Amino acid sequence: MIKLYNSGAYLLNGREIIEDGPEAAAVLKSKLGDSIPSKEEAAKNTIAYGILESHNTSGSMQKLKIKFDRLTSHDITFVGIIQTARASGLEKFPVPYVLTNCHNSLCAVGGTINEDDHMFGLSCAKKYGGIYVPPHQAVIHQFAREMLAGGGKMLLGSDSHTRYGALGTMAMGEGGPEIVKQLLSKTYDINMPGVVGVYLTGTPAKGVGPQDIALAIIGKVFANGYVNNKVMEFVGEGVANLSVDYRIGIDVMTTETTCLSSIWVTDEKVKEFYDIHGRVEEYKELAPAPVAYYDGMIYVDLSEIRPMIAMPFHPSNTYTIDELNANLYDILDEVEKKALVSLGGSVKYSLKDKVRNGKLYVEQGVIAGCAGGGFENICDATDILNGKFIGADEFSLSVYPASQPIFMELVKNGSIAKLMETGATIRTAFCGPCFGAGDVPANNGLSIRHTTRNFPNREGSKLNNGQIASVALMDARSIAATAANKGYLTSAMDIDVEYTKPKYFFDKNIYENRVYNGVGKADTSAEIKFGPGIVDWPAMGALTEDVMLKVVSVIHDPVTTTDELIPSGETSSFRSNPLGLAEYTLSRKDPAYVGRAKEVRAIEEARQAGENPASKDEEAAKAFAKVKEVFKDLDENKTAVGSAIFAVKPGDGSAREQAASCQKVLGGMANIAREYATKRYRSNLINWGMLPFLTDVEELPFENGDYIFVPGIAAAIREKSAIIKAYVVGDELKEFELKLGELTDDERDIILKGCLINYYREQ
Structure with a gap:
């Protein structure tokens, strides 16, 4: 079904x-x-290389400095981004x-603050020359597909998908912060991926949808890191057998x-997509050169893939639906055991009680968002459900x-009426079901x-309140088949249906009549509207030469998601108040974290106020005294005290920088990890002035609550030291090694200055 090549591969x-x-070499010679x-020259013949080269400003294709053509953000992120950019000297948006406003349009926690943030966004679009899409008009990625994407272009968004x-x-x-850099006409700096x-x-x-293909691929490549921080380039004759909607449905899940x-090869079907949306000039034919070299190859026979299900609590926890139904109790038992790792035994969790008469019963189905809410997905689901009902x-x-x-065309072609007749409810464009702010199931509920x-809590339940629900990912077609079977898990391949495949017609007037487009029309005199919930970032100090860290959370899970670092859902209503949102940091993984971090922050605040930090806390005093037995010249008044967390592999999931910034405003100074799950989380740490430490010490030398002294850290960053000596402070100083990994010169400067805001403010 899916084959991973053990090495690189040439494509002829x-x-x-x-x-x-x-x-x-011999095979190539016989053909060419x-x-x-050379392999190096053939590697330049991929589509990805050509696009990166055309957007690189560094002059070196090993060290890229990328400028993007277009940017996009949603209402969980754009207030913080614009506030950071304003503090850093923003004058106008340099690119579209x-x-x-698709994430918090229905999340009413906190009174007026959601709409206050929306009005902030509209006023900033007027002042700085941006595009403002009102609530319920489109989810972020669908609007970008319809109105922003372009062949050969590069686009940066503050959302992981x-x-x-x-x-x-x-x-x-x-x-x-990476969006901020682009708004300030700076660059996105990475090594050639x-x-x-x-x-x-x-x-x-028949019956296999794009989510099935995507889940099958994710199940093969997530755990082994086969494509981690690489570009996936979709090629092969099978691409032509897929509609553009279908390709989009696979593509959006590559994030997982x-x-x-x-990037994909393009063809006449893609050209037609742009034409339908009135932007045919944005089409560009893309294909690899006749001889291209790839660093790896994933071979996918689309015809062999069957309807899939990703069981809780990760998109990579995949099975075929047929496999699950045939081995129900064994697989459910396996899933429950895996869940113990994610849930930590904090609540009672069971899936085997969902079995009724030998079949798996689910309480909820949702087809939504940038992955499920496409025209073709909903039309196919309608065909499966036509004339049936979901039960009472x-x-x-x-x-x-x-x-x-899309909604309008579904109304016009009758799909909405047919779905409503089945008992389904139709909602407006909203991302809530993806991040825990819409259609929250009942306690112990299972949602497909x-x-x-x-991930845990992405459906909106709260472990710390004793609530647990779970989500399994499936394709819209099998969700509709399950709905037609009144909640009993069913593969779409088991349904006898003729798909009508109605043609899509795009009504451009919907956006022309409602979306504000201020590109090229910045009005510097426009007044920004600030609601009472919009708060400026607190002041952040520069890194001191030496630092004293207190470990305030230790997480041994194999992977820690950004949702566990800062929960999504209703907490995101406080996204524009850094200190308010920070109260939720690690609340569903380590509820004691916030209190511990604040205690450490109070010590540092005293130091910055001119007090001796050792005088504010007995444990800190003992730690400084022990360190000074060895480092006799240490001046605690010039040594910053900050909190640190350890996680095995933090940062899988969302791009929200709040996963890092909330730690920072609580006094966080460092993460220590075996590795970082994504580049974007590590970049968030750096941009908020936090030390992204790595350790390969087999057995951790520290425990939760320990102090760690890191002497000469600022000098080590300036001098690009590969190894950094640190000391666990106990009865004696226990030396161990930390690393920071590769850092650009700008990243080093950002950490030294304390955060991206300070870095740009000084410039």
Whole structure:
């Protein structure tokens, strides 16, 4: 079904794969004669290389400095981004910047603050020359597909699922500070990423949807890191057998592989997509050169993939639906055991009680957002459900078209009426089901969703309140088949249906009549509207020469998601108040973290106020005294005290920089990890002036509550030291080694100055 090549591979004429190895040269010579490019030259022949080269400003293709063509953010992130940019000297948006309002449009916690933030966004679009998409008009990524993507372009978004590769656009999701850099006409600095080919062949079986293909790929590549921080380039004759909507549905889920970005070959179907949306001039034909080299190759036979389900609590926890139904108790037992790692035994969790008469019963189905809310997904689901009904038991079905234009066409072609007749409810464009702010199931409920993630709490339950619900990811077609079976898990391949495949017509007037487009029309005299919930970032100090860290949380889970670092859902209503939002940091993973971090912050605040930090806390005093027995010249008044957390592999998931900034405003100074799950989380730490430490010490030398002294850290950063000596402070000083990994000169300066705001303010 899916094969991962053990090494790199050559692709000839977009059709023939030759795996790199001892025999590759002879095979290439037999096919190409003497005109064989070197591996290094062939690596320049990928689509990805060409796009990166055209956007690189550094002059070196090993050390890239990228400037993006377009930017996009939603209403959980754009207030903090613009506030950071304003504090750093923002005058106007230098490229088209879209502000959508799709995450908190229905989240009413906190009184007026949601709409206050929306009005802030509109006023900033007027002042700085941006595009403002009002609530309920479109989810961020659907609007970008319809109105922002362009062939050969690069787009940066402050949402992790910023993926428009199927349209020939290389898009990346990053934390807000990287958007800030672009708003200030700076660059996105990365090493040249590896490029992994995804060779598609065959045609999907009837009933198999894009989510099935995506989950099958994620299940193969997530755990082994095959595409981690690389670009996935989709090629092969199978691409032509997929509609553009179908390609988009696969593409958006590439985020869950932890890849950096994605790009696809383009064809007449993509050109037609742009034409339908009145932007045919944005189309560009993209294909690898006749001889291209990839750092890895994923071979996918689309015809062999069957309807999939990603069980709680990760998109990579995949099975075929048939496999699950055939081995129900064994697989549910396996899933429950895995859940113990994520849930830590904090609540009673069971899935086996969902079995009724030998079948798995689910309480909820959701088809929504940037992954599920596409026109073709909903039309196919309608065909499956046409003439049926979902029943009057616990099971419910909600459908969220991804944009008003899609919603309008579904109304016109009768799909909405047919869905409503089944008992399904239809909602407006909203991202809530993806991040825990919409359609929250009942306690112990199981929801099947064509959305992007199924991490713990992404459905909205709260472990610390004794609540637990869970999400399994599925394709819209199998969700509809399950709904037609009144909640009993069913594969779409088990349903006899004829798909009508109605044609899509895009009504441009919906956006022309409602979306504010201020590109090129910045009005410097426009007044920004600040609601009472919008608070400026607190002042942040520069890094001192030596630092004293107190470990305030130790997490041994194999992977820690950004949702566990800062929960999504209703907490995001406080996104524009850094201190208010910080109260929720690690609240669902380590509820004692905030209190511990504040205690450490109070010590540092005293130091900054001119007091001796050792006099404010007995443990700190003992730690400083012990350190001064060895480092006799240490001046505690010049030594910053900050908190640190340890996690094995933190940062999987969302691009929200709040996962780092909330730690920072609570006095956080460092993360210590075996590795970082994503580049974007590590970048968020750096941009908020936090030390992204790495340790390969087999057995941790420290425990929660220990102090760690790191002498000469500022000098080590300036001097680009590979190894940093640190000391656990106990009865004696126990030395161990830390690393910071590769840092650009700008990243070093940002950490030294304390955060990105300080860095730009000084410039």
